[in-house]
Amino acid sequence: MDLKTILEKFAKGELALEEVHKQISIHSIEHVGDNLAKLDVGRDFRKGVPEVVLGEGKQSSEIVRIVLSAVRIKENVVVSRIRREDLSNICKTLKKKNLHVEVGKSSTTILVKANPKAKQRTGGRIGILSAGTSDIGVAEEARLMAEAMGCAAIAYYDVGIAGLHRLLPAMQKMISADVGAIVVIAGMEGALASVVSSMVNVPVIGVPTSVGYGFGSAGIAALSCMLQSCAFGLAVVNIDNGVGAGAFAALIANRIQGNLFRAKTS
Numbered sequence: 001m002d003l004k005t006i007l008e009k010f011a012k013g014e015l016a017l018e019e020v021h022k023q024i025s026i027h028s029i030e031h032v033g034d035n036l037a038k039l040d041v042g043r044d045f046r047k048g049v050p051e052v053v054l055g056e057g058k059q060s061s062e063i064v065r066i067v068l069s070a071v072r073i074k075e076n077v078v079v080s081r082i083r084r085e086d087l088s089n090i091c092k093t094l095k096k097k098n099l100h101v102e103v104g105k106s107s108t109t110i111l112v113k114a115n116p117k118a119k120q121r122t123g124g125r126i127g128i129l130s131a132g133t134s135d136i137g138v139a140e141e142a143r144l145m146a147e148a149m150g151c152a153a154i155a156y157y158d159v160g161i162a163g164l165h166r167l168l169p170a171m172q173k174m175i176s177a178d179v180g181a182i183v184v185i186a187g188m189e190g191a192l193a194s195v196v197s198s199m200v201n202v203p204v205i206g207v208p209t210s211v212g213y214g215f216g217s218a219g220i221a222a223l224s225c226m227l228q229s230c231a232f233g234l235a236v237v238n239i240d241n242g243v244g245a246g247a248f249a250a251l252i253a254n255r256i257q258g259n260l261f262r263a264k265t266s
Contacts, residue, residue, distance in 0.1 A: 006023045048255075049247050050076070050077065050078065050148050050149065051070070052077075052079070052145070053078070053079040053080070054080055054081060055079050055081045055082035055083065055086075055109075063079060063086075063090055064093050064094065067079060067099075071099060071114045075113060075114050075115060076148050078109065078110070078144055078148050079110050080108075080109040080243050081108060081109060082110065083108070084108050090110075091103060100113040100114075102144065104137065104141060105140050106136045106137040107136075107137040109137075109144055110144070111147060121152070122149070122253075124150065124151040124250060124257045125152045125179045125180060125253055126152075126180060126181050126183060126249040126250060126252075127153070128143055128154070128156070128182070128183045129157075129184045129196060130156075130157040130158060130185045131158075131159070131161070131184075131188070132160050133157065133158045134209075134211045135187055135209050138240050139155065139185045139207075139242060140242070141242030141246060142183045142242040142243070142249070143155055145242070146246045146249060146250040149246075149251075150250075151254060153246075154174055154177055156170035156174075159192075160188075160192050167195070167196075171199060171200070174200075175200065180202065180253030180255075181248070181252040181253055183204075183205045183246060183249050184196050184205070184207065185207040186207070186222055186226075187209035187219065187222050188212045190208045190226045191225060193226045194225070194226070197229065197232070197233050197234035198231040201233070203233055203252055204233055205234075205235050205237060205245045205248050206234055206236040206237070206245075207236075207237055207242055207245045208222030208223040208225075208236070208239050209239065210240055218239070219239035220239075222239070223238075223239055
């Protein structure tokens with residue numbers, strides 16, 4: 001529907017206010033620069049998922065410009081996969097603009113907030129597990145994405161099957177917290193996702209990582225193993241796709257709370 005039709009239907013009482021807001025948000029585009037970027041500023045209301053700026057292939061000045069445009073409209077924005085050599089300069093520049101910048105541990109993904117004290121919380125909770133320390137960077141992408149969506153994340157790292165006894169206390173904490181979904185990040189053979197999925201009655205999102213060597217390196221073995229899993233309740237995203245996994249898990253958790261399109265301010 002075009003804007004005129006939407007407003008006419010609202011005036012006739014054929015559309016509720018929330019539906020009008022949703023329909024109008026479809027047309028909400030913020031243009032940045034001379035054909036530099038077109039921000040989908042209504043995506044979070046329409047889908048419950050914020051727009052994410054992919055840092056790869058962008059210059060530092062372009063990333064800063066896009067972020068500044070985004071935070072004028074939205075309270076926070078995620079920037080993923082910034083070039084490591086550009087990370088420090090971008091963070092310093094954004095902080096000079098009085099923005100709060102959180103950098104993921106062992107990661108080049110950041111969460112930028114205009115007002116860190118105004119935390120949006122949906123009540124949704126997810127769990128995040130990494131098999132090894134080398135997987136933490138991808139796990140942090142998932143955590144920052146979930147936080148941007150108003151979800152609390154309970155994270156435990158380095159709990160892979162090479163020392164399976166490390167996993168049990170983490171699982172107990174997540175079950176006690178009644179998480180809506182669990183993201184499992186694992187490289188090598190990626191077996192942790194199957195193990196976790198066999199133990200819980202909540203959805204598990206497996207993230208194969210490009211950690212490994214030899215046959216099946218670059219995440220191919222982990223991806224194949226997760227896709228071939230015989231444990232029910234396991235969905236798998238692409239190699240190293242922590243952002244996608246965090247969004248998927250947060251959508252599930254927020255839907256459980258009935259807050260897909262509405263966040264509470266705490």
